[in-house]
Amino acid sequence: xxxxxxxxxxxxxxxxxxxxxxxxxxxxxxxxxxxxxxxxxxxxxxxxxxxxxxxxxxxxxxxxxxxxxxxxxxxxxxxxxxxxxxxxxxxxxxxxxxxxxxxxxxxxxxxxxxxxxxxxxxxxxxxxxxxxxxxxxxxxxxxxxxxxxxxxxxxxxxxxxxxxxxxxxxxxxxxxxxxxxxxxxxxxxxxxxxxxxxxxxxxxxxxxxxxxxxxxxxxxxxxxxxxxxxxxxxxxxxxxxxxxxxxxxxxxxxxxxxxxxxxxxxxxxxxxxxxxxxxxxxxxxxxxxxxxxxxxxxxxxxxxxxxxxxxxx
Amino acid sequence: xxxxxxxxxxxxxxxxxxxxxxxxxxxxxxxxxxxxxxxxxxxxxxxxxxxxxxxxxxxxxxxxxxxxxxxxxxxxxxxxxxxxxxxxxxxxxxxxxxxxxxxxxxxxxxxxxxxxxxxxxxxxxxxxxxxxxxxxxxxxxxxxxxxxxxxxxxxxxxxxxxxxxxxxxxxxxxxxxxxxxxxxxxxxxxxxxxxxxxxxxxxxxxxxxxxxxxxxxxxxxxxxxxxxxxxxxxxxxxxxxxxxxxxxxxxxxxxxxxxxxxxxxxxxxxxxxxxxxxxxxxxxxxxxxxxxxxxxxxxxxxxxxxxxxxxxx
Numbered sequence: 258x259x260x261x262x263x264x265x266x267x268x269x270x271x272x273x274x275x276x277x278x279x280x281x282x283x284x285x286x287x288x289x290x291x292x293x294x295x296x297x298x299x300x301x302x303x304x305x306x307x308x309x310x311x312x313x314x315x316x317x318x319x320x321x322x323x324x325x326x327x328x329x330x331x332x333x334x335x336x337x338x339x340x341x342x343x344x345x346x347x348x349x350x351x352x353x354x355x356x357x358x359x360x361x362x363x364x365x366x367x368x369x370x371x372x373x374x375x376x377x378x379x380x381x382x383x384x385x386x387x388x389x390x391x392x393x394x395x396x397x398x399x400x401x402x403x404x405x406x407x408x409x410x411x412x413x414x415x416x417x418x419x420x421x422x423x424x425x426x427x428x429x430x431x432x433x434x435x436x437x438x439x440x441x442x443x444x445x446x447x448x449x450x451x452x453x454x455x456x457x458x459x460x461x462x463x464x465x466x467x468x469x470x471x472x473x474x475x476x477x478x479x480x481x482x483x484x485x486x487x488x489x490x491x492x493x494x495x496x497x498x499x500x501x502x503x504x505x506x507x508x509x510x511x512x513x514x515x516x517x518x519x520x521x522x523x524x525x526x527x528x529x530x531x532x533x534x535x536x537x538x539x540x541x542x543x544x545x546x547x548x549x550x551x552x553x554x555x556x557x558x559x560x561x562x563x564x565x566x567x568x569x570x
Numbered sequence: 571x572x573x574x575x576x577x578x579x580x581x582x583x584x585x586x587x588x589x590x591x592x593x594x595x596x597x598x599x600x601x602x603x604x605x606x607x608x609x610x611x612x613x614x615x616x617x618x619x620x621x622x623x624x625x626x627x628x629x630x631x632x633x634x635x636x637x638x639x640x641x642x643x644x645x646x647x648x649x650x651x652x653x654x655x656x657x658x659x660x661x662x663x664x665x666x667x668x669x670x671x672x673x674x675x676x677x678x679x680x681x682x683x684x685x686x687x688x689x690x691x692x693x694x695x696x697x698x699x700x701x702x703x704x705x706x707x708x709x710x711x712x713x714x715x716x717x718x719x720x721x722x723x724x725x726x727x728x729x730x731x732x733x734x735x736x737x738x739x740x741x742x743x744x745x746x747x748x749x750x751x752x753x754x755x756x757x758x759x760x761x762x763x764x765x766x767x768x769x770x771x772x773x774x775x776x777x778x779x780x781x782x783x784x785x786x787x788x789x790x791x792x793x794x795x796x797x798x799x800x801x802x803x804x805x806x807x808x809x810x811x812x813x814x815x816x817x818x819x820x821x822x823x824x825x826x827x828x829x830x831x832x833x834x835x836x837x838x839x840x841x842x843x844x845x846x847x848x849x850x851x852x853x854x855x856x857x858x859x860x861x862x863x864x865x866x867x868x869x870x871x872x873x874x875x876x877x878x879x880x881x882x883x
Contacts, residue, residue, distance in 0.1 A: 332856075389725065389726045401822075403822065403823070405718065405723055410718055410823060410824075411824075412702065412823060412824020412825070412857075413702045413824050413825055413826040413860070414824060414856055414857070415824070415856075416821075416824045416854065416856035416857045417822065417823050417824035418822065418824075419821045419822075419824070419854040419856070419857060420821060420822060422821050422853075422854035422857075423817075423818045423821050423822075424814055424817060424818065424852045427740070435854055435855055436855075437851070437852065437854075501737055504736075504737060505736045505737065505818045505822070506822055508729075508732045508733060508735050508736050509714075509716065509730065509731065509732075509733060509736075509818070509819055509822045509823060510716070510723060510725060510730050510822060510823065511723075511724075511725020511726050511727060511728070511729045511730035511731075511732070512725070512726055513726040538750070539737045539750065540735075541729065541732040541735035541748055541750075542748055542749075543645075543727055543728075543729035543732070544725075544727070544729045544732060544735075547726070
């Protein structure tokens with residue numbers, strides 16, 4: 258058995274890499290560019306080369322490695338095959354462990370990048386110590402990663418955890434990116450919060466600092482912290498939508514904790530205060546009391562989770 | 571290794587028992603009364619005695635048994651402990667395998683009764699051949715059992731699958747049994763369908779056979795089959811609510827199939843026709859196309875699932 262693992266997070270512009278020890282500490286982390294030419298044909302060879310270089314630098318041999326974990330932007334089956342390819346980086350469907358093993362022959366595990374990040378938060382982040390967790394990413398969209406008894410749920414077609422598209426509002430007139438109307442993502446993502454803010458500001462002439470400068474999720478929560486009443490109302494609406502959506506998730510999988518990450522979560526604990534009472538209100542009584550925590554690993558969650566798939570058994 | 575297993579389903583009035591072979595066929599099934607006196611102290615001894623009697627009758631010895639599976643009305647943890655007791659039958663929290671092993675020393679597995687029934691439908695019923703399934707029970711209430719990769723999800727507090735209490739309607743004025751307003755159960759249970767029917771009939775004077783005789787979920791679907799336009803509208807509203815609720819579940823766990831059981835499901839395939847288009851409309855596109863099937867085992871699902879926990883690995 259080895260003493261090290263690499264965690265790799267393949268993104269649309271860069272590939273993040275990390276070297277981890279058996280205790281889950283990151284010993285080194287770095288990035289390489291994602292070369293998308295020729296359907297991303299050089300991405301895996303580039304990853305292998307970068308890992309080999311790091312191994313040489315650190316005096317690590319193949320026998321010292323437990324393995325390599327990789328998160329990729331697409332749906333992955335149990336054998337590590339990218340079943341539907343990945344439009345983000347140009348990959349067609351192929352078996353990732355076999356392809357990487359052509360360059361470096363150690364155990365390889367693969368997961369969808371969002372699921373890997375969720376696993377990372379459970380292993381070393383905001384969900385540490387829990388085995389039943391839902392990771393919620395509030396970014397451009399709203400994503401989710403469901404972990405049951407310590408394992409990621411991928412679902413029949415790799416689409417488990419698509420909590421951003423839970424229908425939550427019957428009276429919505431605008432379309433979500435998925436073409437439905439009234440998805441959670443339309444209210445709880447960064448752009449969703451801006452929509453809620455625009456709508457609230459248009460309702461009347463109540464004074465608010467949000468009427469000056471650029472509207473953003475950050476601006477809304479900054480104004481909340483400064484005591485702006487209109488901003489507090491907007492955050493209340495956001496909290497009701499997100500709480501209602503998470504309550505549905507709680508009724509289905511009954512997790513111990515929701516770990517909230519993504520750009521919007523940078524608002525900090527105050528964000529959770531708007532969600533908590535609504536989650537507890539809308540959840541079925543035995544599913545109440547589920548904890549709400551902030552993600553802790555930020556952009557490193559993916560490399561942590563990828564390494565965790567190899568090291569955490 | 572043995573050749574037989576017993577499946578036991580402990581209910582509030584009777585305990586159902588079944589003798590199964592390794593191929594999952596039920597060789598015999600019968601019932602004994604549930605004696606609730608003295609906090610249900612004699613229930614397990616009665617079960618053991620009934621099993622011993624059947625073994626003697628069939629010439630089966632302990633070494634011929636793979637084990638005994640039991641479904642019980644309460645939350646059960648991984649060790650088979652009834653964590654919160656069971657108000658239905660008077661049991662306090664205790665470890666069921668240990669207690670039963672005092673009378674008959676073979677492997678014992680225990681699950682919540684609804685989860686056991688879900689497992690039975692996957693093993694030998696409407697979900698046969700699938701490994702990712704959600705069982706939906708439309709009865710007095712609306713219940714669910716979530717199976718991921720062939721295993722039942724129990725959740726952090728044994729409350730996973732409480733899909734009947736997903737919030738689905740913001741404009742509800744009446745309270746659900748759980749004290750919230752607008753739960754799926756208020757529209758998709760047997761009593762929920764009657765409520766929908768009453769409300770629709772009160773809206774105008776449109777002629778309908780439902781204005782005569784007793785209103786029931788069965789009466790509504792019988793009238794649908796006879797072409798009653800008002801009944802078809804009511805079934806449409808039911809289908810929209812249930813489809814919307816199941817779409818949320820599909821987005822979270824991305825199952826291959828929903829298996830619909832309980833009294834309401836006796837309406838048959840026609841019921842599914844009202845749900846299918848709404849489910850496909852409200853689900854996130856990659857979660858669409860999930861199959862809808864009817865449960866097949868009726869009241870025997872519990873003994874099948876209990877035996878299946880022992881025989882199906």
